[in-house]
Structures are given as structure tokens and as C-alpha cells.
Amino acid sequence: MAQKENDRRVARSKAALKEALLSLMERKSFSAISITEIVETANYNRGTFYSHFENKDALLAEVISELIDELIASFREPYEHVEIFRVDELGAQSVTIFEHIFARREVYSTLFRGDTLPIIKEKMFSAIRRISAEDLVYPEADTTINPELRMVYSLHALMGLVFHWIEGGFAYTPAYMQDQLVQLIHWRPTAAKTVRRGEAERKGKGK
Template structure:
């Protein structure tokens, strides 16, 4: 019973420190945030901070690590329970990626407006690409190169996600889910040009 109380206290203090970091990053760059400010905002002392984290970078790593774990779970949702995953048969409701990001939009907004944005994007992209590599064997018809097809797919997906976040969540998650499924099944024909001769 005592262990549960300690665990809850640890979780509470770590959550307060993470929330304090994001709150401070909403007003200034990560490089300008000090450990003292984090402690004061979270209402904890220096000892508590250093019990959990070696430095503010370790605290940020944990914030990002939790988001990435949730991102991976959301990415896997459409195919988690099936052996053969057919994109053309996937309903929009199976896509959970946008729901996850929207549910954590405050954190994503702060991170996407911060000086650590390049690292955030790289971690998100790398995680999705790694999971796609591990989980999915992309079927392509010759002469399409599987490696190139996957690179194209992952860049397109994450480009769409980044565009949505950077646009301030202009569209609802359900709309983004529907659009993604339509895009995945779209087979473009001719394109009209605006080049004037």
C-alpha cells in the first residue's frame, strides 16, 4: 500500500514538472528555460527535480517519449488486429493518428512553435518509419521499388500531419481521417497546367 502512495506521488510530481516545462515553452524557447523556473512553476524543489531527471533535456526527452509512444499506438490502430492489411478496405474510423494528435494538441502546438521543432519532427518521422518497417511488408507491383514506395508513403503521411499541426488544426480529426483514406485510394489521371505559352 505504501508503494502505491509513493508511485502516485512520483507520477504526480513528474507530471507537474512536464506540464511546467510545456507551460514555460509556450512563452520562451527551450534553450532559455531554466531548471529553477521549471521547479518554481511546478511548485517543487530542486531535490525533487533531480530525483527524476538529470537535466532539463532528460525531462524534454520524457515528454517526447510519451507522445511518440502514443503516436505509434495510434499509427498501428488500423492494422493492429489483422494479418493482412488492405488500405483500400480501411474505413476512415480506423485511422486514430489524428485523434491522438488532436487530444494532445496543446503539447504539439507548443513543441511545433519551439526551438526544438527539428528534433520533434525527426523523432516523430523516425518512429513512424521504424514501425512501418517492422510491422508492414508493403506489397507493390513491379517495377515499383518497395524501399522508395515506403519512403514516399511515410514522407507524404507525415507531411500531411505536420501541415495540419502547423496550420493550427484547421480541420477536425474526423475530416482528416476521411481525407487521408480518400488520398490513399486516389489514382490521379491528367493534371491541368497553368503554364502559359
Template sequence: MEKKEDRRVVRSKEALKQALLNLMARKEYEAISITEIVELANYNRGTFYSHYGNKDDLLDDIIAELIRELLASFRAPYENEDVFIISELTAKSVMIFEHVHLNANVYTTLLRSNVIANLREKMFLALKQISMDELVHVDNGINPELLAIYSIHALLGLIFHWVEGGFKYAPSYMQEQLIMIINWRPSEARTNRKK
């Protein structure tokens, strides 16, 4: 059984995370000091070091929590299914855009900072891993790893385009569009080249 963390520990960690994110919204990550983090969080350096070795550990904790929630939202459509029929996937069952929208401030702050490459890579690797481990496709001659790479890059491309655009569309619209994209099988495309 997993041991429950002390409420004071949870509170202090949450305050430190929020302080770092607030500072990252105003300045470059590299320019942020631990002193600034603890002062904004209203804690002391001893409290910081009782939880984290350095500010990179604090950032990793923020990203790890975000990715845990991201993976839960990714799994939502199939977590209680023995066979996941993709063609029957409904827009309402897609929860990943709800997760991103719920954490809009965190994603926006991380996106605008110079740590975004780290976040993108960790999100990609986590989603690729569960896609390959948990979703076994019928053998159709397509390399499963290449299929996972293609699918996850496409999904993350949509997500980050949406975040970069300031959440121009509602999560429900993004869910509907994703379902349409997944089910769209074009057989031809008209060219628009001048002759």
C-alpha cells in the same frame, strides 16, 4: 511483468512536464532554467534530479510519451489484422489525427518552439521503423525503404500542416481526406501554363 510506477512519482513527473510545456509556450527552450521548471511545478530541485539528469531528459520524456501514443494511433487500423487491406481502410479507423488533436496543446507548443526539428525527426524515425517492420507489402518492384520514407513524410507533412494551420479542419475531415489521398490514382493532370 512491468512494474507500476509509484503514484507520487507519476504525479511529480507530470507536474514537471506540464511546467516545462507551459514555460515553452512563453519563451525559448534554451532560456528556460531548471529553477523555473521546479518553481512552476511547485517541487524542488532534488525532486527534479531524482527523475531527470537535465531539462533535455525531461523534454525527451515528453516526446517519448507523445511518440508512444502516436505509434499506438498509427497501428490502430491494422493491430488486430493478419492482412491489412489498404483499399478497405475506413476514415473512422484512422486514429492518428485523433491522437494529434487530443494532444493539440503539446504539439502546438513544440511546433512553435525551437525543438520542432528534434520532434519531427523522432516521429519520422519511429513511424518509418514500424512501417518497415510491421507492414510487409507485396513485391511490386518498389524499394520498401523508399516507399516507407515517401509515405511517412507525406503523412507527417499533412499532420504538421494541420497543426501549423491551427487545426483548421476537424479530425474526421483529415481522416476522410487521408483516405481519399491514399486511394487516389491520377493518370493525368491538366497543365495551367500560359502559351
């Protein structure tokens, strides 16, 4: 019983420290935040902080790690319970990565500001790339495309869409983003109309 109570106390104090850090990051950069500010905002002391974290970088790392675990779970959702993942039959309702991000949009928005932007982007991309490589095996006999280049192309497309959505302030609903992603996956244009430079310039002057 005492152990359970201690576990709950640890969970409460760590959660409070994480919330304090994110609250401070809404107003200032991570590099400008001190441990003193974190513990004062969380209403704890430095001893409590150091009993859980070596430094503020370790605190940030745990915040991001928990977020990445949820991101991975949402990415795996469409294929987690099937032996063969039919990408050509993927439905918008099966894609939950946007729902996860939107549910945690306050945290993502905070991390996408200031000096933590490169960190969170790298962590997100690396995690999805690792899971894709570990979980999904494609039949190489069906194509002459280099597997490594195919993965890089696909992941940059997906994560580019995700990053654009977050940085744009979630201008579209998760359902809309899910539908658009599925359409993009199946989109195979065979031609595009070209606009000559002179015509484009005339159109611009006519506005």
C-alpha cells in the same frame, strides 16, 4: 502499500514537472528555460527534479517519448488486430492518428514552436518509419517499386500532411483529415490540364 504511495508520489511530481516545462515553453524557447524556473513553476525543489531527471533535456525527452508512444498506438490502430491489412479497404473511421494528435493538440502546438520543432518532427517521423518497417510487409512480387523508396514516399506524404495540419493550427477537424487521407491514398490521377504561362498571366492581370 508504502511502495504504491511512493509510486503515486513519483508520478505526481514527474507530471507536475512536465506540465511546468510545457507551460514555460508556451512563453519562451526551451533553451531559455532554466531548471530553477521549472521547479518554481511546479512548486517543487531542485532535489525533487534531480531525483527524477538528470537535466532538462531528459525531462523534455520523457515528454516527447510519452507522446510518441501514443502516436505509435494510434498509427497501429487500423491493422493491430488483423493478419492482412487491406489498404484498399481502409475506412476513414479506422484512422485514429489525427484523433490522437487533436486530443493532445496543446502539447503538439507547444513543441512545434521554437527550438523544439526539429526535435519533435524528427522523433515523429523516425518512430512511424521504424514501426512501418517492423510491422508491415508488402508482397514484392506485385511491383517493381524499390521497397525503401516506396516507404520514404508514403511516410513523407503522411507525415507531411500531419505536420501541415499541426502547423496550420488544426484548421480542419480530425474526421475531415481522416477522410481526406483515405481519399488521397486511393487517388490515382491519370491526367492533368496544363495552364500556359501567357494564359496564367492574363488571368492574373484580369483580377
